[in-house]
Amino acid sequence: MRAGFRGWSKGVSALILAVLAPAVVGFAARGVPADDEPAPKAEAAAAADSKAVSSKSKGKPDYLDKMIQEAWEASSVKSSRVAADAEFLRRIYLDMLGRIPNVQEASSFLGAKDPNKRVKLVEHLLNHPDYAKNFATIWTVTLIGRGNQGRMVDRGALTGWLRQQFSANRSWRDIAFDLIDAKGSNKENGAANFVLSHLEFDKAPLTSISTRVFLGLQIQCTQCHDHPSNDWKQTHFWGINAFLKGIRSRDVNKPNATGADVYDHTEVFDEPTDSFASFDRRNGLVGIAFPTFLDGRKISQGTDVDRRAELAKFITQDNADFDRAFVNRMWAHFFGRGFVHPVDDFGAHNPPSNPELLDKLAADFKASGYDIKALIRWITTSQAYNLTSMSTPQNDKDDTLYSHMALKPMTPEQLFESLITATAAHKAGGGGDDNKRRDEWMKQFLFTFGNDEGEESTSFQGTIPQALMMMNGELMAKAVGGQPGSFLASVLEQAQLQRRQPLDQFIINHLFLAALSRLPSSAELNKAREFLRFNPEPNPIPVMEDLFWALLNSNEFVLNH
Amino acid sequence: MFDPTSVPAGMTRRHFMSHLASTTLALPAMSFVNSLEAHAAAGRKTNKSCILLWMSGGPSHMDTWDLKPESEKNGGEFKPIATSAPGVMISEHLPTVAKNFKHLNVLRSLDSREGNHDRGTYVMHTGYIPNPTVVHPSFGSVCSYELGERLQNFDLPHYISISTPAMGAGFLGMTHAPFMVQNPNAPISNMKPPSGVDDMRMNRRLNMLSMVEHNFIQSKRGGMPGDHKAVYAKTVRMMSSQYNRAFKIEEEPAAVREAYGKGGFGSACLMARRLVEMGVTFVEIGLGGWDTHTDNFKKLSTDLLPQLDKGMGTLVGDLAQRGLIDTTMVVWMGEFGRTPRINQNAGRDHWPKGWSIVMGGAGMSGGHAIGATDKDGMEIVDRPLGIMDVVATMTKAMGIDLATQYTTPRGRPYKIVDDGKPIPELFS
Numbered sequence: 001m002r003a004g005f006r007g008w009s010k011g012v013s014a015l016i017l018a019v020l021a022p023a024v025v026g027f028a029a030r031g032v033p034a035d036d037e038p039a040p041k042a043e044a045a046a047a048a049d050s051k052a053v054s055s056k057s058k059g060k061p062d063y064l065d066k067m068i069q070e071a072w073e074a075s076s077v078k079s080s081r082v083a084a085d086a087e088f089l090r091r092i093y094l095d096m097l098g099r100i101p102n103v104q105e106a107s108s109f110l111g112a113k114d115p116n117k118r119v120k121l122v123e124h125l126l127n128h129p130d131y132a133k134n135f136a137t138i139w140t141v142t143l144i145g146r147g148n149q150g151r152m153v154d155r156g157a158l159t160g161w162l163r164q165q166f167s168a169n170r171s172w173r174d175i176a177f178d179l180i181d182a183k184g185s186n187k188e189n190g191a192a193n194f195v196l197s198h199l200e201f202d203k204a205p206l207t208s209i210s211t212r213v214f215l216g217l218q219i220q221c222t223q224c225h226d227h228p229s230n231d232w233k234q235t236h237f238w239g240i241n242a243f244l245k246g247i248r249s250r251d252v253n254k255p256n257a258t259g260a261d262v263y264d265h266t267e268v269f270d271e272p273t274d275s276f277a278s279f280d281r282r283n284g285l286v287g288i289a290f291p292t293f294l295d296g297r298k299i300s301q302g303t304d305v306d307r308r309a310e311l312a313k314f315i316t317q318d319n320a321d322f323d324r325a326f327v328n329r330m331w332a333h334f335f336g337r338g339f340v341h342p343v344d345d346f347g348a349h350n351p352p353s354n355p356e357l358l359d360k361l362a363a364d365f366k367a368s369g370y371d372i373k374a375l376i377r378w379i380t381t382s383q384a385y386n387l388t389s390m391s392t393p394q395n396d397k398d399d400t401l402y403s404h405m406a407l408k409p410m411t412p413e414q415l416f417e418s419l420i421t422a423t424a425a426h427k428a429g430g431g432g433d434d435n436k437r438r439d440e441w442m443k444q445f446l447f448t449f450g451n452d453e454g455e456e457s458t459s460f461q462g463t464i465p466q467a468l469m470m471m472n473g474e475l476m477a478k479a480v481g482g483q484p485g486s487f488l489a490s491v492l493e494q495a496q497l498q499r500r501q502p503l504d505q506f507i508i509n510h511l512f513l514a515a516l517s518r519l520p521s522s523a524e525l526n527k528a529r530e531f532l533r534f535n536p537e538p539n540p541i542p543v544m545e546d547l548f549w550a551l552l553n554s555n556e557f558v559l560n561h
Numbered sequence: 562m563f564d565p566t567s568v569p570a571g572m573t574r575r576h577f578m579s580h581l582a583s584t585t586l587a588l589p590a591m592s593f594v595n596s597l598e599a600h601a602a603a604g605r606k607t608n609k610s611c612i613l614l615w616m617s618g619g620p621s622h623m624d625t626w627d628l629k630p631e632s633e634k635n636g637g638e639f640k641p642i643a644t645s646a647p648g649v650m651i652s653e654h655l656p657t658v659a660k661n662f663k664h665l666n667v668l669r670s671l672d673s674r675e676g677n678h679d680r681g682t683y684v685m686h687t688g689y690i691p692n693p694t695v696v697h698p699s700f701g702s703v704c705s706y707e708l709g710e711r712l713q714n715f716d717l718p719h720y721i722s723i724s725t726p727a728m729g730a731g732f733l734g735m736t737h738a739p740f741m742v743q744n745p746n747a748p749i750s751n752m753k754p755p756s757g758v759d760d761m762r763m764n765r766r767l768n769m770l771s772m773v774e775h776n777f778i779q780s781k782r783g784g785m786p787g788d789h790k791a792v793y794a795k796t797v798r799m800m801s802s803q804y805n806r807a808f809k810i811e812e813e814p815a816a817v818r819e820a821y822g823k824g825g826f827g828s829a830c831l832m833a834r835r836l837v838e839m840g841v842t843f844v845e846i847g848l849g850g851w852d853t854h855t856d857n858f859k860k861l862s863t864d865l866l867p868q869l870d871k872g873m874g875t876l877v878g879d880l881a882q883r884g885l886i887d888t889t890m891v892v893w894m895g896e897f898g899r900t901p902r903i904n905q906n907a908g909r910d911h912w913p914k915g916w917s918i919v920m921g922g923a924g925m926s927g928g929h930a931i932g933a934t935d936k937d938g939m940e941i942v943d944r945p946l947g948i949m950d951v952v953a954t955m956t957k958a959m960g961i962d963l964a965t966q967y968t969t970p971r972g973r974p975y976k977i978v979d980d981g982k983p984i985p986e987l988f989s
Contacts, residue, residue: 201854280900280910341693350693390781399970407785444750447726447743451618451678451852462735462788464718465743467796468751477755516773527772531765546762550769555789556777 059374061364065383067357071401078394080387080404085110086518087388087561088118091405092380093517094560095334096125098134099417103510106517122380126373132167135372136160137413138333142213143179146412146446147456149197152249152266154186155439161190171370172326173316176214180312185252187265195268196249202277203244207237214315216325216346217294238277239292243311246273272303321346323362327375328352331361334379336406337399353400389561408560409461412442415558416475422514422552423479424487441475470553480548482541487514488548492541504532507544515551608712609888609923609959610837611704613845614830614873615725616895618852619681621909622917623901623938624861625652625869626667632937635901638858646928654866657874663928664877664886665921666987670932670941673897673948676911678852681896686728688952688979695732695969700955701843702730702737703977707961709737709842716802717841718795723829725847732969735788736795739845742808745828749808752800767797807839808832817879822871830872834879837889848872851895855906880922890923890958901938915941918951923958925987949981957983 072079083091089109093101101109109121125131140159149155165175182191198206211217219232219240248271254264276288290301293314299305316322325346332338339352352358361378368374379385384402395403410418416438445465447456470476482488488511495506508528512520520528528547535543551557623629628641628650641650644662651659651667658665675681675690684690687697698706701720709719718740720727730737742749754763770793778786799805806812810831821827826848833844848869853860873893880886898916899909915934921927932944956963956978965977 280902345693391783392781396781396783407782409785444743447741451849462785462792463738464740464792464796464799465750467793468749468800471793471796471800472751472754474755521776524772524776528769531769536761542762543765546766547769549766550773553766553770553793554773554777555786556773558789559777559782559785561782 060378060381061360063360064357064378067354067360068382068384068402071354071357072395072403075398075401077398077401077403078392079384080390080392080395082386083388083405085117088386089121090517091560092118092121092125094408094410094414094418096122096134096376096380097128097130098137098414099130099421101517102421103513106513110518118386119381122377126376129167132163135166136162139166141411141413143194143209144197145456146442149193151263152186152251153193153197154190154265155193157187157190158193159190166372169371169373172365172372173322173370176322176326177312177316180210180214180315181309183268183270185265185267192266192268195247196266199247199249203241203247204237206244206247207241210311210315211240211294212344214325215294215319215321216328216340216344217321218345218347219294234279234281234287235289235292236294238279238287238289240294240311242275242277242289242291243307245275245277246270246307270306270308273307274301274303276301320359320362323366324358326370327362327365328358330372330375331358331379334376334385335402336408341400405561410558410560411461412445413438414560416441418557419475419479419552422487423548424485424490444469470558476549476552480545480552482545488541488544492544504529508547511544511548511551515548516554516556607888608708608840608842609890610841611701611843611890611892611923611955611959612830612833612837612876613701613727613843614869614891614893615727615845615847616851616869616893617682617725617847617849618895619678619897619899619911620851620865620895621853621857621861622669622898623909624857625655625866626917626919627669627934627938628652629901629936629938632901635903635937635939637903639862646930649928649930652866654862655870655874657870658877659874661874661877661881664881665891665919665927666925666929666931667917667919668931668946668951668984669917669934670944671898671916671918671946671948671951672941673913673916676897676913678896681911681913682728684948685894685896687731688948688977688981694971695973695975696729697975698731698733698737699728699739700952701727701739701845702733703961704843704959705730705737706733707965708959712840712842715840716798716804717807717836717839718799719842720845721836721841721843722845723832723847724825725845725849727845727847732967732975734784734791736791739843740799742829742832745810745825745832746823749805752805754800804839807835807841810835820871820875821879822868822875824868826868827872827875830876834876834883834885837880838883838885846872851899853899854904854908854910857899857903857908859907877921886922888923890925890955891919891921892955893919915939920951920955920958920987923960925954925958926989929986931984931986946984947981949979950984951981953978953981954983954987957988 069079086106089106090100093099093105109117114120136159139162140155144153144155144158162175179191179194182189182193182195184192186192186196195206198209208219211219217232219237247268249266249268251266252264253261256262276290278286278288281287290298291307291310292298293311297314299307299310324340325344328338328340328346329343332341332343339354339358340346340350341353361375364378365371365375385405387402387404389405389407391404398404399406479486480488482492491507491510491514494510495503498506500506501509505525508525509519512518512524531547532540532543623635624637624639628639629636630641640653642653642656642659643649644651644659646662646665649662649667651662673681673684675684680691683697686699686701688700689697701722705719709715712719720730720737720739721742722739723742723745726741727739729739758766774786774790774793778790780786810818810828813831813835818828818831821831826846829846833846836844848865850860850865873891877886877891880889880891897911897913900912902909904910915938932946933942934940935942953963956965961977963978963983967975967977969975
């Protein structure tokens with residue numbers, strides 16, 4: 001027996017050894033009960049599932065499915081069939097909660113006979129606490145990246161603020177306005193950390209990220225010269241930049257418990273200014289720009305206006321770019337690809353795949369009062385979102401018209417949360433602050449360039465370092481291990497307490513459910529049983545650990561499908 | 562001395578494997594003990610390699626390779642010195658590089674057009690400007706695909722980046738993306754299975770993994786599931802290979818470590834030499850901190866140039882001494898140069914128009930200065946070069962056919978070299 005198991009409830013492990021070792025061969029001969037087939041026959045599932053989606057598409061605009069279908073027809077593309085429940089289930093948990101479902105969540109959905117269960121699941125997830133947590137995490141990364149932004153930036157406060165906004169389903173317009181216009185203490189007003197993390201180099205980074213994130217426009221390369229392939233000019237960049245000229249920040253100290261005066265928070269405020277932005281032109285001359293929005297609208301050049309509030313208004317009020325940018329970003333989140341791709345590169349040089357649909361959705365999103373949950377409801381109950389990711393010869397060349405679901409490699413955050421969910425690693429690892437552990441874990445993949453745009457990259461998705469971490473890393477070792485409190489240990493205990501299934505089958509089923517949110521096929525079950533049978537050692541636990549390891553390292557686990 | 566042929570005998574297969582072979586579980590896919598056969602092929606390195614020194618942030622060419630002592634307003638604080646290449650002068654803060662400059666060439670008239678970090682990084686790595694409809698492969702990935710794949714029984718990744726994420730493989734797929742070493746002075750993370758997982762268990766794990774992966778690959782979900790399997794296969798190969806000693810710079814004599822510099826950049830240069838010596842096709846090394854909008858001269862003279870000089874100068878000298886320079890190209894570049902004009906913060910800003918890069922080795926003749934800018938560094942006055950001329954030169958030096966063309970996933974043609982010409986002086 002391995003060191004890790006020493007001392008762990010000897011009674012249980014001895015019992016398992018006694019029961020399992022001689023029994024596996026016998027179990028294998030009994031065959032697989034019908035209810036363990038991985039998915040119902042494809043046609044039956046498709047019929048039941050399409051009814052589930054279309055019968056109660058509450059609030060979904062009727063043109064949505066129609067316009068997607070028209071685009072398929074126009075390109076002679078035929079869509080794939082509807083995804084089986086297990087495929088849909090795993091996908092929507094990852095997209096909405098940022099993690100896979102746990103065994104209980106998976107079993108209860110897969111077992112439910114309700115034809116409306118997908119629509120009900122969407123509602124359930126929209127009100128799940130992990131919904132707000134997930135979108136707060138995503139938007140923290142979008143707004144300030146993954147790296148350490150320095151002492152002045154309180155990442156936790158920004159995430160907390162975002163979480164409140166998503167939890168309360170505040171209108172996107174108000175959230176965006178408050179982010180652009182954020183003032184005051186970065187501890188009290190978490191939104192202020194967005195501005196704070198992009199202040200260096202004359203606010204050029206803040207200029208570029210604000211237009212990219214909120215409007216989907218890339219004007220940052222016009223910092224030094226007019227854009228080579230679209231209409232953006234240097235004056236556009238510096239005209240926006242001039243709105244931000246007055247932003248200031250100052251550290252505020254407070255006496256701590258022992259009375260010493262120490263740093264407490266940073267305050268963001270605007271100094272009234274009548275200054276202009278100046279910049280080097282390619283011809284060596286110096287250009288100047290007063291606050292001017294992209295469409296040419298100007299504001300007073302005096303100190304009588306709050307420039308930043310004016311910019312927030314220009315960006316968020318009656319601005320179709322703003323509406324489209326968010327709809328497109330959300331669509332890309334769920335489909336792996338926006339109508340406009342990349343999501344922040346709108347313009348004549350990069351036309352959308354479904355331009356009219358994007359416009360209509362953007363208009364309806366605006367009409368809804370920028371209701372984020374409504375938009376998610378429309379997207380997740382659409383026909384396209386419910387399709388399988390398996391392609392057919394009639395659509396395997398299509399990667400822009402949503403005829404089958406795209407594969408989305410898990411983000412580092414999704415992978416971390418999913419490993420924790422699948423393996424109850426937080427229990428086995430002795431608790432602690434999950435966010436902090438996740439940030440620590442993230443650091444091994446993060447690379448910060450340290451340039452004036454504050455850019456960073458991760459050596460994460462699909463790379464050898466990721467494979468090494470998944471194969472040999474500490475988190476994985478803890479996660480698959482059978483130590484007390486681990487997922488594997490609890491499955492072994494539950495296996496003892498039930499009589500419905502052979503012991504080995506119960507365990508194998510649960511490992512598949514935990515990692516892949518589905519039951520094994522009969523071929524997979526038989527093979528897994530063979531591994532147990534041909535175990536050269538008496539202790540079966542390492543074999544189970546190894547199976548769990550294989551499931552968690554698989555392409556099926558890490559690719560959101 | 563690091564001799565790849567003298568690796569000790571590897572691990573032995575357990576009786577488990579022969580037992581397994583008689584069952585349906587014997588899947589051929591991956592095995593953790595494959596390094597046994599691999600050593601036979603290791604011999605003298607004959608393949609071409611490239612070491613790219615990537616100066617992240619945009620390096621000041623005006624203070625390194627194209628000094629303008631005659632320019633009152635733009636000249637700056639540094640003086641030029643002579644090099645081992647007759648007539649070529651470079652910065653006084655690069656004496657070791659100067660000593661070895663006869664192996665190198667400076668191109669002083671590159672107009673790369675992109676002055677944004679992201680776009681500059683993209684264009685200098687791929688030769689192309691960003692395009693929403695296709696992700697171009699980086700030059701390193703092209704070399705991995707064209708040259709690395711020809712190596713038989715080679716266990717290490719063909720494209721390795723040190724202290725930089727470098728740039729991905731685009732449509733060539735994840736198996737040609739760089740393997741990133743975060744910190745050359747620390748052991749590579751997670752290179753060994755956790756304690757308690759021996760060869761027998763690792764093989765069982767990989768067999769089980771093959772079973773699950775195979776089904777998902779068969780399910781017609783595009784290329785990603787197969788890529789995942791291929792990356793795992795590469796990873797397993799590297800883990801179990803004796804070649805991975807190449808990452809262990811601590812095996813080098815103290816004097817060598819000292820000569821390269823023991824900081825991140827020096828150690829990376831030394832690791833790169835060990836890697837190409839072993840046969841790795843493309844190594845990219847990052848040296849960051851060049852975005853010198855403020856205090857340009859202080860940052861360069863006290864930190865960046867001393868590091869660069871020790872690492873790059875020693876590397877070129879060492880490659881030459883070992884006879885590796887004939888098969889190894891060394892390239893120095895960043896995302897763009899910096900403005901001739903010195904700003905009010907004693908800094909220089911982004912400047913993609915008329916700047917310098919350095920390259921040599923792999924059969925190129927050395928000691929040339931190609932192209933020129935005017936007295937103040939503002940305009941190109943001789944031999945304007947575009948990025949595709951640079952790509953063409955590198956492609957030719959690496960022995961890759963200049964007419965090589967691929968088809969992108971969307972069915973469009975992609976040329977490694979699009980309308981560029983190799984610089985003739987470097988091949989005469």
